[in-house]
Amino acid sequence: MASHDHSHHVSPDDPHDHSHDHDHSHGHSHDHAPTVTxxxxxxxxxxxxxxxxxxxxxxxxxxxxxxxxxxxxxxxxxxxxxxxxxxxxxxxxxxxxxxxxxxxxxxxxxxxxxxxxxxxxxxxxxxxxxxxxxxxxxxxxxxxxxxxxxxxxxxxxxxxxxxxxxxxxxxxxxxxxxxxxxxxxxxxxxxxxxxxxxxxxxxxxxxxxxxxxxxxxxxxxxxxxxxxxxxxxxLEGTPEGVDVGQIRQALLDVEGVKSLHDIHVWGLTPQDPLLSVHLVIEAPELHDGVIERAYDMLQTRFDIQHATLQVETRDCLTGGECNHGMVVHP
Missing domain, CATH: 1.20.1510.10 (Cation efflux protein transmembrane domain)
Structure with missing residues (x-):
């Protein structure tokens, strides 16, 4: 995989064919059906x-x-x-x-x-x-x-x-x-x-x-x-009960993650948090493992079922709000 691959910005169970798709048993889902019984x-x-x-x-x-x-x-x-x-x-x-x-x-x-x-x-x-x-x-x-x-x-x-x-x-x-x-x-x-x-x-x-x-x-x-x-x-505000600072630190603690930027957390509804973030990894060969560990952590610790993770090997390789995304302000 090239070190500047920009394709890693969809969840692992995207219905289309991507080389980095993982087994659906991990529960990463694009299903946004409302929790209305x-x-x-x-x-x-x-x-x-x-x-x-x-x-x-x-x-x-x-x-x-x-x-x-x-x-x-x-x-x-x-x-x-x-x-x-x-x-x-x-x-x-x-x-x-x-x-x-x-x-x-x-x-x-x-x-x-x-x-x-x-x-x-x-x-x-x-x-x-x-x-x-x-x-x-x-x-x-x-x-x-x-x-x-x-x-x-x-x-x-x-x-x-x-x-x-x-x-x-x-x-x-x-x-x-x-x-x-x-x-x-x-x-x-x-x-x-x-x-x-x-x-x-x-x-x-x-x-x-x-x-x-x-x-x-x-x-x-x-x-x-x-x-x-x-x-x-x-207004795309952070859902109630979600601490962006804690999520940021948890992602930084994932093995293989060097830094991150452009982190955003919002919700279609207050019950359905969504996340997108750019993760900078230490080496290209760590990509699949980082994706796997990051998704599992987000689901188990923060109950975030839909996340978009952009994986890069250099800081701000694909642009974005790099200067604003490094630190989460209160």
């Missing part, structure tokens, strides 16, 4: 049906009773129905095979859907705040009896939906996003129940928009969490 899909579908169904009841109950808390919760449940439907669509898209235009497939669509869910939460919270402020300046009489009945039913439905989603894969970003929506609904139902009790006992109407604003603040917190995580992934 059939059980998770069923759970999201059932949750969507229950949420969309009761949303109509809350809209009617909020309109009849004049309760902003109920209408706000109905708006949030509409957002839930939308987000759950989007999650189902994301599961379907993520299961599609890679093609010539999208060689990684459609897994990233799940993250994009989660980002949209977070934006939807922000919009719902903003609407609740605006409507609550208007209620303070223009009070509306609320029928506490119908409000309480609908709020209690809503709480029961939300508890059922939460239990359904909580039993699914908590590492899936869309499932987590959907569950955060439901938590917001639970808080909305509790706020509506408390508001109805206060109105029945004291007749103090401002409690309705006041508790609506409290629920909106909690919704904003949930939105921030899902937006922060999804945007980090969309």
């Amino acid at each position: 059939t059980d998770s899909v069923k759970r999201v579908r059932l949750a969507m049906i229950l949420t969309a169904g009761f949303m109509l009841a809350e809209v009617a109950g909020g309109w009849i009773s004049g309760s902003l808390a109920l209408l706000a919760d109905a708006g949030h449940m509409f957002s839930d129905s939308f987000s759950l439907g989007l999650a189902l669509f994301a599961f379907y898209m993520g299961d599609k095979a890679p093609d010539k235009l999208r060689t990684f497939g459609y897994q990233r669509f799940q993250v994009l859907a989660a980002f949209v869910n977070g934006l939807t939460l922000l919009a719902i919270a903003a609407w609740i705040f605006i409507a609550a402020i208007q209620r303070f300046t223009q009070p509306v009489d609320v029928l506490a009896g119908p409000m309480m009945v609908v709020a209690i039913l809503g709480l029961m439905i939300n508890l059922v939906v939460f239990k359904i989603l909580h039993g699914g894969d908590q590492e899936n970003l869309n499932l987590r996003g959907a569950m955060l929506h439901v938590i917001g609904d639970l808080l909305g139902s509790v706020a509506a129940i408390v508001a109805s009790v206060v109105i029945m006992l004291t007749g103090w109407m401002p409690i309705d928009p006041l508790l609506s604003m409290l629920a909106a603040a909690l919704i904003l917190r949930a939105a921030w969490k899902i937006l922060r995580r999804s945007s980090h992934t969309l």
Whole structure:
């Protein structure tokens, strides 16, 4: 093998014929099929049906009773129905095979859907705040009896939906996003129940928009969490729990590796870390052994199933961000 061979930049199980392919028993895989189980899909579908169904009841109950808390919760449940439907669509898209235009497939669509869910939460919270402020300046009489009945039913439905989603894969970003929506609904139902009790006992109407604003603040917190995580992934950020410095040192400790540069770690989804790096080896004849040991170490120590290793015999032989890749900055 020539000392400047540039062909070593694919995983060992690449479906094409390369002279450096290794036995597939090592488990190096290009398979980027999403870790979405059939059980998770069923759970999201059932949750969507229950949420969309009761949303109509809350809209009617909020309109009849004049309760902003109920209408706000109905708006949030509409957002839930939308987000759950989007999650189902994301599961379907993520299961599609890679093609010539999208060689990684459609897994990233799940993250994009989660980002949209977070934006939807922000919009719902903003609407609740605006409507609550208007209620303070223009009070509306609320029928506490119908409000309480609908709020209690809503709480029961939300508890059922939460239990359904909580039993699914908590590492899936869309499932987590959907569950955060439901938590917001639970808080909305509790706020509506408390508001109805206060109105029945004291007749103090401002409690309705006041508790609506409290629920909106909690919704904003949930939105921030899902937006922060999804945007980090969309920006090719290092997946949670992955220490690039540790990976770099572990690669340098592989027998035969002299130095490395251009190390990048990112993920199609937060659960699917990917790595690419240029390894500088001491001698051309060490190539196959270094590849073997490096892949096995990445899989066993860091659970990185897909890595692209470019092997070189001189520093920065093929160019790249050599000056920036030698040291990992915090």
